Amino acid sequence: MLYKTVGRIKEQISAIGIGCWGFGGDWDTSNDRNADAIIRTSIELGINLFDVAPVYGWNHSERVLGKTLKDAGLRHKVIIASKCGLTWGDDHVTANDLTKENLFREIDGSLERLQTDYIDIWQLHWPDPSTPIEETCEALAEIKKSGKIRYIGLSNFAQADMEVFDRLVGVDAQQGLYNMFERNAASYHNIPLKYRTEEEMLPNVRARGQAFLPYSPMFQGLLAGRFTRSRTFSQTDIRNENPKLSGELYQKYFDGYEKLKLLADEIGHPTNEIAVNWLRQKPEVTSIIGGASCVEQVRQNIAALDWSIDDETMARIGEILEPYREMP
Template structure:
């Protein structure tokens, strides 16, 4: 178990990006079954965002959790990425936009409160103080319980903390991408392991790692080429395509040999590398089928020796990937 302030969560969370329909071969029926299976496996933390499928992922999550006792699940969603009638997305963390977004999310999620409300990406056009004040008002109104930041720099995070308590920091972080400089080609203004993890330890903030399996690479099931078509968002990740992908793929091939020695799937090593870190909160592992949920849940059943995790770090260091 993990703790976000006064909320107890499972060590493993359920990431809802894929159920928005942005990956290949996703359908709502399977997604709903997967979410309900997660509850059965005692996974209680669900991370979603309005922009995932332009509202669709929140609707699917809301449908799936109908009939589940609200106190038994922790719902985390986000704000700050909004779209127009032509589905053009822009950053907007103004107070007016946040007040509108939260009500829309509450409606789609079929709930009266959000346990963790996170700013999705920085908005350079809105003062952070304005965003913080709006979030503090939502806490006071009872619409949200806690506030988190995502993809913020440490300076931005400190400024946010001046106006509202920050409970979590969500960012890209996995066994291979320990201090990544970009995500899908978007520059990142933080270094996860070297900067943010120590900051979280000092300030009672939980780090929520997204892409813990590097969008499927750390399952060890990807091929060297032809993993997806242009309809899959992973096609737009430069690290997973073309010549750049070769180094990542070769690193994973060596990690797979380590997993074979440990007699576990590679995903077990990748997930436990994260859950063993006290500063890390629920690991946001995506899933859209019952089998994927089951595999993720079982990853914590066999506790790995620290030696295996250190050997995995050595392999990643050898290949020089980020």
């Protein structure tokens, strides 16, 4: 396993992390037994970053991760990156809430579900325009001082807002949507994004010494080679809500995938390894937050670390990806 240490986080972080959204039951392949095996095997193979959130499976992902780490006695070997700021009711309709009151409530709930007394990186999941940044920062500072969190992160934040957070409380890590097809994406699951990853976020994390944790590295499975041109998901799969994975837009992305697949066959490495390597070779990337529905997918992603994309191949990839640089 390869590890990185960035300026603000004094930890060695594995180049590949595990995204725990799939542990919550929102994807077709979700189940607790698979999740337990994925967590244990990932740690055995050197992965130490696990990215989770209360909203994933309506608290279930945190419970699954916490139970496995507790049962296996492995909490001391991992970096838990959880999130806060999304609330919901019985109808599972989410709302943004970064008030001081809610953050105090959320940190204790996450600690209980994760069966730990601290979270390594606590990230604000999405912005909350109705709550003053100063109020949120005051809460973060108090929670950090209490020892319940070690580092502060932002996910999906406009960079102008990030600069205010950084000045008031310090931002150690950022998360953003980033993969070969979504480089400056304007939306995610119909949610408008107030940042552009390559144009704005990457220069900032580089200049400020922040960790950068890109999510959706496989474009929710397309770059892993799991889809066909006529793919369908079950009615309960959260990916049905991604308009980029249906209709004419999906066909355009699949055209690009087919070109990458031809190149992958030529160089003898599958598209998922190319997707991981393309990200890994970006100097700003700290750890790639990849989901996995089985242990084999973890092994496949780690295999990408055994080789690098040469300059000629990277140039050919660039030609394939150029039409997608500014797609939504």
